[in-house]
Amino acid sequence: MPELPEVETTRRGIAPHVTGRRIVAVTVRQPRLREPVPPELAREAVGQAVETVARRGKYLLLGLPGGTIIIHLGMSGSLRVLADPGPVADRHDHVDIAFSGGRLLRFHDPRRFGIVTWTTGEPLAHRLLARLGPEPLAAGFDGHHLYLAGRQRRVAVKSLLLDGTVVAGVGNIYASEALFRAGIHPARPAGRISLMRYRRLADALGAVLTEALAAGGTTLRDFVDGAGRPGYFALSLEAYDREGQPCPRCTTPIRRVTQAQRSTYYCPRCQRG
DNA sequence: ACTGGATCCTGACTGC
């Protein structure tokens, strides 16, 4: 579900409510997520105050004096700030973190592809984060970086964008959208795209992520922010989830194809090369 | 070294 704009929207939503607050309880109802929620999370985090709420790619990092809570929302995860005691937990509310001052951070994830874990080491060096590529909205990310990453590679450029070691935080929606904006065919081999066109792609990716962030992210089915509200960028999607509908530029019907078991949407006329 | 495919899990939706 959530890609960079949705995770960042979540970060901005929860940060004011948890920063500076002390963790008074951690309740794990279902530890079996993509990897087990470690027992030491509850044991060690309780009693510490959250100093920072950061994001790296699609990971959220709650920084405490003695460690970091690392959270990934997977395909169907969400985090919400609730009053404590909040509404009765449903069967997919797997983890609650209760704070001083009467707030509750609740991790909800029907498909359980998400992660809630704990590290006492340098968080950016954690195995989940260590290999991530650059942040697409940070200075230093540009077309040249994509060009170098794509050189000598035969994978489709769409797959290159989904590779977190190439660029962090890009998922299925924004990969399709960026390729649409840049006029690049999603199946084009990564090694057969010019530097100039990679520059256009990097710019398109930055623009679409920034616009999606301003809209509070994309809600297709179940994404909600820290306050339980959906994002509105679905209204602005030009290709994703629009199979058969007219291309906003040339009216040719948008096509859906499967690449690496994921749907890709594109305009066969605007994205020929 | 790269690449595509299978896999984890549940829910929503479609067609019979």
Add this chain to the structure above:
DNA sequence: TGCAGTCAGGATCCAG
């Protein structure tokens, strides 16, 4: 109404 099949914002592991 029920049931089977398909698909879904992710990421890792495995052969070939």
